[in-house]
Amino acid sequence: MSRKPKKGYFVRGQFVAEGSELDLQLKAESKGAEGTSRTDQKRESEALQALGEALLELRADRLERLALPDKLAEALAELRRITDFEGRRRQLQFVGKLMRRLEDETVAQIRQALDEQRAGPAHEVALLHEAEQWRTALLDDEAALGRWLERFPATDAQQLRALVRQARKDRAPEKPGQAPRHGRAYREIFQLLRTQLNQHEDEDEQPHGDDA
Known part of the structure; x- marks a missing residue:
């Protein structure tokens, strides 16, 4: 039985699968070539990773209403379980990677949910x-x-x-002078x-x- 071919494209003779690390890197570099500096990219990436970690603060009902992608929801659940420092750091990086794939509208909804809960x-x-x-x-x-x-x-x-x-x-x-x-x-x-x-x-x- 033949495997279903992966979606992707070729760059300088190399196949790049959609959603792979190389695909994300090339897209980020493409954005950078259009005017976004590497510093801005790094700052945005770190902000999204921090936002992903902040999702752990959300109450279960608020988190459910966001209807996050299954992969991100599973990654957050795993992050909540991990106590080892290095393991948690790697998982948090993975959460950040998934956060960068979200639509801008979803990111805005996450920020709104966090702001409402903190208020x-x-x-x-x-x-x-x-x-x-x-x-x-x-x-x-x-x-x-x-x-x-x-x-x-x-x-x-x-x-x-x-x-x-x-x-x-x-x-x-009862007596004068008493509080x-x-x-x-x-x-x-x-x-x-x-x-x-x-x-x-x-x-x-x-x-x-x-x-x-």
């Missing part, structure tokens, strides 16, 4: 900080409750009022505020009316 922790910190600010305002300012309920009408107003009253009682020091105490109500206010802030953001992200 998550910073966004969560901002949300927690906002909840803390509202809790302080509710305990120190009588008018803060009305402002909160106006902005978040879905809040259980009776529950929040009861928690605020209890938290104010709990924090009153304020924070009991269970203080913590429950924070959880309630955080939940409402999260739900409010989720609703804002949902399409409404003609946008649906």
